[in-house]
Amino acid sequence: MKVLTLSFVALLFSVSLVTQAFAHTTVEVEQFEIEVGWGIEPPVVGFRNDFVFKITEPDENPGLKVGVKNAFKSMQATAKFGGVTKVLDIGSDPRPGHYFSHVIPTKTGSYSIHLEGEINGTPIDIDIPVEDVESTAVLDFPPTSGSSSDQDVAALKSAVSSLQQEVSSIKSGSGIDVSSEGAAYDYAILGLSIAAAAIILAVIALIKRK
The missing domain is CATH 2.60.40.10 (Immunoglobulins)
Structure with a gap:
């Protein structure tokens, strides 16, 4: 009983x-x-x-x-x-x-x-x-240390930093004749690359904010 x-x-x-x-x-x-x-x-x-x-x-x-x-x-x-x-x-x-x-x-x-x-x-x-x-973090196991978007942002920041260093190197004239037509072309390409990377970085940041 x-x-x-x-x-x-x-x-x-x-x-x-x-x-x-x-x-x-x-x-x-x-x-x-x-x-x-x-x-x-x-x-x-x-x-x-x-x-x-x-x-x-x-x-x-x-x-x-x-x-x-x-x-x-x-x-x-x-x-x-x-x-x-x-x-x-x-x-x-x-x-x-x-x-x-x-x-x-x-x-x-x-x-x-x-x-x-x-x-x-x-x-x-x-x-x-x-x-x-x-x-999905409520069910993730093992928990992830960072999302893929965080990793993308970090990679883009690194790329932008690297490009900026190359532009600075060109401006300082370290081994490159900036007055030449070829150097001017390279300088323009680097500038466009930085702009493109910055735009992508901004888009990813906007998506993460939603």
């Missing part, structure tokens, strides 16, 4: 842990309870995931809830990221009241779902935030 009791307590404890692991957002609209979140958590940029929905209403038996069938018959779900939006294609889970929409998040940051329409005659118009999408 003691073994059964301890097993039951352990089961309840494990269930509570599983429930806490899902960072879903639940809202209530009149008699309906709407839960929205990610199918895989934490959500990571660039990896396929799902927006998942659970929509329930009170059952005939007090204290129980039942899944709402065909909840999206007259309701639309729109994913929002900043000023960008996308109307979602909703699929039905075999379990009543459970729905999903496939997605690959392409940016880290905050996402939300806007539901608009009606469920069985009840108007719905609400924004529901979901867990922020994180970079």
Whole structure:
């Protein structure tokens, strides 16, 4: 009997842990309870995931809830990221009241779902935030010391520094006749190379900032 009791307590404890692991957002609209979140958590940029929905209403038996069938018959779900939006294609889970929409998040940051329409005659118009999408660093193992873009920036900085030294060498006249046509041509090419490297460096820095 003691073994059964301890097993039951352990089961309840494990269930509570599983429930806490899902960072879903639940809202209530009149008699309906709407839960929205990610199918895989934490959500990571660039990896396929799902927006998942659970929509329930009170059952005939007090204290129980039942899944709402065909909840999206007259309701639309729109994913929002900043000023960008996308109307979602909703699929039905075999379990009543459970729905999903496939997605690959392409940016880290905050996402939300806007539901608009009606469920069985009840108007719905609400924004529901979901867990922020994180970079791959949250799953990287072993952790990387620096990203490839950081390495590219370092390499370009080194190249620019080297070119600047060569230009300085030409200006000082160390072994090169700057008055000659060939030296002038070399000087122009080096100047253009520095400009091109600087532009590439600026582009990479801009991409990293986004």
